Amino acid sequence: MTAPTKPSHNGPSDPAAKPSRTPAPGTAPDTVPDQAPAAPGTSPAGEREASGVPLHAPVIDWFDEHARDLPWRRPEAGAWGVMVSEFMLQQTPVSRVLPVYEQWLARWPRPADLAAEAPGEAVRAWGRLGYPRRALRLHGAAAAITERHGGDVPADHAQLLALPGIGEYTAAAVASFAYGQRHAVLDTNVRRVFARAVTGVQYPPNATTAAERKLARALLPDDEASAARWAAASMELGALVCTAKNESCHRCPIAAQCAWRLAGKPAHDGPPRRGQTYAGTDRQVRGRLLAVLRDAHVPVPQSALDQVWHEPVQRARALDGLVADGLVEPLADGMYRLPLS
DNA sequence: GAGTCGTGGCT
DNA sequence: TAGCCAAGACT
Numbered sequence: 345m346t347a348p349t350k351p352s353h354n355g356p357s358d359p360a361a362k363p364s365r366t367p368a369p370g371t372a373p374d375t376v377p378d379q380a381p382a383a384p385g386t387s388p389a390g391e392r393e394a395s396g397v398p399l400h401a402p403v404i405d406w407f408d409e410h411a412r413d414l415p416w417r418r419p420e421a422g423a424w425g426v427m428v429s430e431f432m433l434q435q436t437p438v439s440r441v442l443p444v445y446e447q448w449l450a451r452w453p454r455p456a457d458l459a460a461e462a463p464g465e466a467v468r469a470w471g472r473l474g475y476p477r478r479a480l481r482l483h484g485a486a487a488a489i490t491e492r493h494g495g496d497v498p499a500d501h502a503q504l505l506a507l508p509g510i511g512e513y514t515a516a517a518v519a520s521f522a523y524g525q526r527h528a529v530l531d532t533n534v535r536r537v538f539a540r541a542v543t544g545v546q547y548p549p550n551a552t553t554a555a556e557r558k559l560a561r562a563l564l565p566d567d568e569a570s571a572a573r574w575a576a577a578s579m580e581l582g583a584l585v586c587t588a589k590n591e592s593c594h595r596c597p598i599a600a601q602c603a604w605r606l607a608g609k610p611a612h613d614g615p616p617r618r619g620q621t622y623a624g625t626d627r628q629v630r631g632r633l634l635a636v637l638r639d640a641h642v643p644v645p646q647s648a649l650d651q652v653w654h655e656p657v658q659r660a661r662a663l664d665g666l667v668a669d670g671l672v673e674p675l676a677d678g679m680y681r682l683p684l685s
Numbered sequence: 686g687a688g689t690c691g692t693g694g695c696t
Numbered sequence: 697t698a699g700c701c702a703a704g705a706c707t
Contacts, residue, residue, distance in 0.1 A: 433703040440693075440702085474691030481705080511705045531703045551686070579703065588701065589696085619699065622691075631691050669690090689707085696700085 397601050399541065400565050400574050406597035407577030410584065414438065415445060416521075417576075423497035423522035424455055430514045430521075431482045436473055438583075444471055456495045458486040464682025467671060468638050476634055476671055480683075481509025499523040512552075517575070526571035528560035533582025534575075538563070540586060544603030546612040547588075629653045629662035637672060637682050646678040 415421060416429035428448055432441040448469060452458035458466065463483045470479035485507040489497055497518065498504055504515040516527035535548035538559055548556065565571045585592050593599045604610070622628055632652035637644055653659040663680075666672040673683040 430703065435690090435702060435704060436692080437694080437702045472692060474693085475704090477690070478705085509705065513704060517703070529703090532701095533703065583703075617700090618687090620690095620701085621699090623698095625690095627690055627692095634691090665690095687707105690705095692702100694701090696697100 399563065399578075399598050399601065400570060402597035403577045403581055404570070404573050407573070407580055411576070411580055412438075412584075415442070415449075421449075423499070423518065424453075425449055426522040427485070427497050427514075427518050428482065430517050431478050431485075431509055432473060434478060434514070435475060440473060444469070444473055452486075454495060455486040455489040455497065458483055459490040462682075462684045463670070464673070464684055467634070467682050471638070472635075474631075477669055478509060480670055484508040485510065497522065499525070501525070501527065520572045520575045524568055524572045526564060526568045527575070528557060528564055529575035529579065530556060530560050531579055531582075533579045533586075534560070535582075536588065537578055537582045537586045540591075540604035541598055541602045544607050544610075546604060546610065547617060550615070550617060626658060626662045626665065629658055630666055633659075633663055633666060634671060637680060640681075643675055643679040643681040646680070649680060 411417070414429075416425050421429070425445075429441065429445055432445055432448075451469065452461070461483070463480055466479040466483040467476050470476050473479075488507050489495060493503070498507075499519065499522075501515050501519045504510050504518055505512070510518070513529065513531050516529045517531070519525040520527045520529050530552055532548075535552065535556060538556065539545050539548040542559060542563070563574075565574050581596070581598075585596050593602070593605055596602065599605055629652070633649055636649060636652060640648075649663060650656075650659065653662070663672065667674055670683055673681055675681065
């Protein structure tokens with residue numbers, strides 16, 4: 345267990361966390377005409393909260409009722425638990441994170457516990473979650489926390505942002521979920537909810553824009569507790585109801601105010617959302633190479649790695665990349681292992 | 686700003 | 697089936 349940290353504020357298991365209703369967060373974004381929404385099907389989908397009706401209250405109420413009981417939302421998770429979960433959840437579904445998260449926290453209940461291990465152990469414990477550089481970065485973040493912050497996950501947004509593997513989203517998420525602070529937490533779920541409910545389009549832009557950040561700040565409730573609750577609730581709405589495909593508007597607490605739905609749910613028009621191919625890529629080769637090293641608890645000869653991919657040039661490039669990333673440590677005599685340092 | 690970086694379930 | 701998608705970060 346970590347040193348006592350402030351309780352999580354985003355969990356469904358904390359009735360006291362139910363915030364007071366706050367009034368609309370000031371005025372709507374300034375690009376917005378101050379008028380009632382057009383009739384369904386005729387709205388050009390202005391950049392605003394439709395009719396000025398605040399979104400927080402219905403979304404937070406919905407969250408109170410429907411939030412998943414996830415381990416990192418329980419008070420005992422602490423800031424370290426929240427942080428570990430955020431690393432693992434980057435581009436990875438909850439269902440795959442759950443078992444690895446439990447094992448991770450049981451083995452390394454505090455940052456210092458992880459920092460005391462070889463980075464290769466973090467990579468091994470990462471298992472098949474994907475993007476194993478996250479494991480290395482989490483290990484590096486644990487080391488930095490141990491050295492610079494006395495072993496406690498910092499509560500300061502700038503200090504979080506300075507840790508390896510923590511970017512704009514994760515810094516805001518940890519500060520909000522673990523410490524109850526007021527931050528715009530813009531992940532892919534929230535961006536999609538805002539794109540639809542407020543902007544009136546099916547999908548947000550490929551990269552987060554300044555306009556999205558501005559909108560997110562404008563929609564943030566004034567008080568800390570409500571803001572933290574709103575961050576978790578809007579994210580959950582995107583994850584469970586306002587999904588990328590097959591959205592469930594009939595279960596949505598703000599369907600009546602959703603600009604996209606009111607506009608007749610027009611299809612996405614802009615540039616195609618970049619797809620990801622995988623078969624035959626370096627990523628697939630890297631994955632196979634690392635899988636061999638994860639499963640071996642002793643150094644592995646080059647010949648064993650050569651088995652995973654037939655094409656020598658790509659195979660060598662992938663292995664070099666893993667070494668360059670610090671995920672693989674080359675030894676003498678053509679042996680390889682997960683990094684000890 | 687566009688590319689890169691894993692993995693597996695779902696449609 | 698072959699894409700599409702899942703709580704991004706980093707270069």
